[in-house]
Amino acid sequence: GAGVSQSPSNKVTEKGKDVELRCDPISGHTALYWYRQSLGQGLEFLIYFQGNSAPDKSGLPSDRFSAERTGGSVSTLTIQRTQQEDSAVYLCASSPRVLTGARNYGYTFGSGTRLTVV
Amino acid sequence: GNSVTQMEGPVTLSEEAFLTINCTYTATGYPSLFWYVQYPGEGLQLLLKATKADDKGSNKGFEATYRKETTSFHLEKGSVQVSDSAVYFCALIIYNQGGKLIFGQGTELSVKP
Numbered sequence: 001g002a003g004v005s006q007s008p009s010n011k012v013t014e015k016g017k018d019v020e021l022r023c024d025p026i027s028g029h030t031a032l033y034w035y036r037q038s039l040g041q042g043l044e045f046l047i048y049f050q051g052n053s054a055p056d057k058s059g060l061p062s063d064r065f066s067a068e069r070t071g072g073s074v075s076t077l078t079i080q081r082t083q084q085e086d087s088a089v090y091l092c093a094s095s096p097r098v099l100t101g102a103r104n105y106g107y108t109f110g111s112g113t114r115l116t117v118v
Numbered sequence: 119g120n121s122v123t124q125m126e127g128p129v130t131l132s133e134e135a136f137l138t139i140n141c142t143y144t145a146t147g148y149p150s151l152f153w154y155v156q157y158p159g160e161g162l163q164l165l166l167k168a169t170k171a172d173d174k175g176s177n178k179g180f181e182a183t184y185r186k187e188t189t190s191f192h193l194e195k196g197s198v199q200v201s202d203s204a205v206y207f208c209a210l211i212i213y214n215q216g217g218k219l220i221f222g223q224g225t226e227l228s229v230k231p
Contacts, residue, residue, distance in 0.1 A: 033219070043207065043221040056218065091161065093219075106152045106211075107219055111161040 002026075004110035006092050012116045013082055021077040021113045023092030031095045032075050033107060034067060038088040046090075049075065082117045089114050120145050124208050124222035131198055131229050139193040139225045141182075141208035149210035151175075151184050151191040152219070156205045165193075165206070198229045 005024040013019050025032050034046040045059040049069045060066070064082075069075040079086055093107035125140040143149060153165040153175070166175030171186035180195045191208060208222040 042223040045218055045220070048218060093162075106150075106154075106164045106167055106209075108164070109154075109162040 004092055004094055004108050006090075006110035006113050008113055009111065010114045010116075012118060015084060015117055016081055018078065018080045019082055019115065021079075021090050021092075021115070023075045023077070023110060025073065025075070025092070025094030026108055027073075029094035029096055029108075030072065032069055033093045033095075034075070034077050035091045035093065036088045037091055037112070041088075043091070046077070079115075082115075084117045087115055087117045120147075120149070120210065120212055120220050122208050122210055122220055122222035124206075124225050127205075127224070127226040129225060129227050131227070133200055133229055133231050134197045135229075137193070137195040137198045137202075137227070139206055139208075139227070141191045141193065141222060143189050143191065143208075143210050145189070145210060145212055147212040149212050151182070152209045152211070153180070153182055153191070153193050154207040154209060154221075156207065156224075158204070162207065198227070200229045200231055203227055203229045 004026055007022045030051045033048040036044045036046055047055055047057050047060055047067045049055045064080045067077045089112040091109055091112045093109040095107045122143045150169045152167045154162045155165045156162050165180055166177040166182055168175040168184035171184050174183045182191050182193045184191055205224045205226045207224045209219050211219055
């Protein structure tokens with residue numbers, strides 16, 4: 001597609017429920033990233049995927065968080081048993097290639113999913 | 119480790135004022151440097167970038183020069199407009215250390231008419 005697409009744009013869920021957030025990267029971009037933007041906390045790296053390599057999960061805050069990327073394209077971030085502190089904007093980004101692409105072009109970000117846990 | 123530090127906001131300026139937002143970094147390798155902008159209610163957009171020392175990135179009247187000797191990448195604009203009101207993020211990527219983009223904490227800019 002023309003840009004990085006995320007869905008839903010807004011999600012309100014009850015504490016304890018599971019949620020799935022979707023990211024559709026730019027066609028042909030091999031690297032995909034998830035970040036979390038919390039009020040007053042800045043941008044927090046969660047996970048990134050690069051081609052067929054094992055993902056870097058070092059930023060996931062707990063084992064309630066997981067992500068997968070199917071067929072090297074669409075990615076889903078899943079949060080199990082949501083807590084109120086999970087409320088944030090979840091941003092997805094993609095870049096042409098991890099090393100040369102990201103270094104030279106940066107990332108293209110989606111508009112994010114605003115998650116509210118009540 | 120690798121990190122980015124920005125001047126704290128919010129920064130409030132009058133229209134046509136000169137803008138500087140300071141950004142310094144620490145890096146264990148050779149970084150590429152970026153400024154991203156987030157307008158109210160929107161996602162992050164790449165504003166400008168520089169991939170090696172002494173490079174100057176520029177876009178929409180904004181400029182930033184990669185200063186290796188001072189490990190800085192300060193954002194400047196000669197005359198700000200109300201439409202420049204946004205949050206600005208400085209960021210880096212380390213070559214050969216994966217593609218993780220490391221952000222500063224963001225600086226909110228408010229421009230008054």
